[in-house]
Amino acid sequence: MLVGVPSAKAWLPGTYPVATRGFSVDRNNRNDVLAFWHAVYKASEGYEARIKWTGNYTGNNGTTSAAFVGDVERRLNFFRALSGVNTNSKVSTNSPLVIDLKDPLPLPIGSTLKSTAAQSAALMLVRNYDPGTGKNPAMTHNPPSNLIGWSPMAWNAVAKGNFAFGAYGPGAILEYMKEEQSSSLTSSSANNLVGHRRWNLHPEATVYATGDQPGKSAYVPPTNVLYVSQSPLEILPQEPAFVAYPAPGFFPVDLNSRFWSLSCKGADFTKATVQMKDSAGKAVALVATRRDSSYGDPAIIWELPTSAQIRTVYNDTAFDVSVTGVSGPGVPDSYSYKVTLINPNRLLSSQAITGAASLSAKKTGSYTFVPPAGAEGLQVVAAKKSAVAWKETAEVAKDVKVIDGTGANYPLIVKTAAYAGFGAVVGKCAFQLTFPTSYDLLVRGIPDQTFELDRDILVKSGGKLGFKFRRGFMTKASTLVVEASATGGVSWVTVGKPIVGVSDTKYDLKVSTFSAALPASTEPIRIRFRYYASAGAVYTHEAAPKSPTGIFIDDIQVLKCDTLETKKVTTLAGNAKSFTLNATTAGAKLVNKEQWSLRLRTKLGNNWFPAGPSKAITITP
Structure with a gap:
């Protein structure tokens, strides 16, 4: 076997932000791979806010920020580390391009930088795209000189680089590695020979360069050119290795x-x-x-x-x-x-807490656990079981306990009277889920919209979920599903029947009621509402901001269920093995006949994983 499995850590645990190169990861250690994913791969997410492109689509190639180039370098070296090749490769902004005497004339100036050439090529790719026909004569490693924005350096970059149409930055690196063919915007004849991947993982390569423009619509999509050719001085000779x-x-x-x-x-x-x-x-x-x-x-x-x-x-x-x-x-x-x-969001290490099932209100209880390997930190979540009924209503926004996962261009809570003639669901306000846009540049499609109840729900026999809703302009390609998770959001199951749009031209004149049984679970569940699109036309807030698009929800409640109310979260060192429960660490006075729960959470790769199983505790006199 030629490929070894490094045993060194991928970073110094607890030190963030992480670097952009010099990584290693123990691929036989599941927790190390989990931490590597969250600490290194995820560190390059959000790159769209850091690109700071200075160009335009009429000929200014522009530049991108150093932080964005670092995002690309980190993502590239993440894949190289995961694949067992050297991870000191640079995505350089000061390396001269590679000149081959066999290249067609005229040659670019030898002092031209790889990054400059790649930036020029990235703009050339999008400026020659015809959205009406879907054709792009620039999508070739030998682009003709009659193209808009063609130059010797742009030709050099695409001749000696990977290029992506419809993706940029770290997103393009991901597509090169997966060699996606799901969209004509990102596929090429090299995909089934994984040519892009092989250049990215070339063990002897040390200097790359990236050229990017972020796009502005489906008609002007983003592009990337990753310069992969190496000069003789940039080659780091390696022994053969699989x-x-x-x-x-x-x-x-x-x-x-x-x-x-x-x-x-x-x-x-x-x-x-x-x-x-x-x-x-x-x-x-x-x-x-x-x-x-x-x-x-x-x-x-x-x-x-x-x-x-x-x-x-x-x-x-x-x-x-x-x-x-x-x-x-x-x-x-x-x-x-x-x-x-x-699943990089699922921790398999035991997070079970052991100790007495009952505790005197006037005493303290000692509870123990085994810290998962590599833990950077631990938390003990102390929560009290409550049978108090609640209703999630949109009327008073500050009292709402939800996690908003909707687009930035519309609010989750709206006054329905703002949509003339639509009418109310229950009161003056409602939760609205609609599509923010018909095309998101990062997901390359219509993004799902969600909101999650920020409550840990204990389902008893016959437990149900109910709410009121009205469909606005919601086409037959639009669907709302209610989902429940007993795994802290790692996996979800559908609750009840999906609510599907019934008309492409009308909205509901009456309010409807949803009621469905909740899945039985020994652990608390989370509930979310997810609005998604299948094939077909949809209404979007971007296209009709003054119309009631999507679906409106209110008066969400559960029946025959209790709730775990978190009272205090105690953070411990990653090597801690015990926890003492008393009124101080519980965050509230311990009262006879109360039922409490302790759950352990683990931090790996600067990420807190879902809590482990509940340790139920009954308070005695």
Whole structure:
């Protein structure tokens, strides 16, 4: 086996923000992979607010911020670390472009920077796009000189780089790695040979450069050009080593791909074959197997059936891979490994708290737990069970206990009278879910809209959820679902029947009532409302800000349920093993016959994971 699994930590736990290169991760340590995902991958999210592009779409290539370039560098080195190759690669802003005497004339000036050329090429890509026909003559590694914005340096950058249409920055790096073909905006003939991925993971590469423009609509989408060619001085010679994607060990399922690959310097995969088995030992029927030496190191690529192209899991899902028949000097003739796809938001380490099930109101109780491996911090959540009925109404915004997951261009709580002729749901205000726009540049589609009840609900026998609603302008392609989670939001199940739009031209004249049974659970559940679009036209707030688009909800309540009211959260060191419960640490006086709950939360990679199982405690005299 040529690919080792580094044992060093991916960062210094507790030190944030993280760097942009020099990472390592123990792929055989599930908690280390979880922490690596949250500390490093997630650190480059939100890049759209940091790009600070200074250009325009009439010819000014512009520049991007140093923080944004750092986001790209961090995302690139995240994937390199996860794949076991050197992670000191720079996304440089001062490296001269690569000149090849075989390139067509005229040559760009040798002192031109890679980043400058890439920025020029990124703008050229979008300026030649015709949204009416969907055609773009600039989408080639040999763009003709009659294109808008063409220049020798722009030609050089696309000839020697990866390019993405419809994605930019760290988002483009993700697409290069997954080699998505779900959209004509991001696919190319190189996808099924994973050429972009192989350049990104080239073990000998040390200097990249990025060119980006953020786009402004579906008609002027974002673009990226990642300069991947290396000058002789930028090559860091490496011994032959297998580089697999997805990588051996624990691997975040979000990064899974339709195309799996194995590459190696000096390898000959001409006669190599691939066998892949699922966790039950059943052979996975591959769609196609390809071999190629055109991009980076030689590689064998296999295309998965739909059943293995999974992007979400709750339980860890493993696949065994065996590649045999490899040849080449110093290269083993076979390579076998296991990939375990994981949900990076699910912590499997026990967070159980042990101790007495009853506690005297005038005494203290000692409770113990085993800190999960690698924990940067721990929290004990002390909550009291309450049977007090509540109703989530939109009338007084400051009293609302919800988590808003809606777009920034409209408020979650609205006065329905603002929409002339629409009428009320119950009172003057309601919760509104509508689509903010018909095309979001980051999700490349219509974004789901959500709000979550900020309550931990204990469902008893016969527990139900009810609320009032009115559909505004809500097409048949628009759906509201109510979902419940007993896993702190890691997984969700649908509650009751979805509410679907019934007319493309009318809104509800009357108020309707929703009622559905809540799923039985030994743990407290969370409830959220999610509004999403399927294929078809939708109404958006952007297009009709003065019209009642979407759906309006009010008077949300549960029946035959209790609530866990959090009274205090105590933060402990990551190596803590015990907690003392008394009136001070509970955050309230302990009273005879009260029922309390203790739950443990763990911090990994600067992220607090959902709390573990409840330790129920009854207060005695």
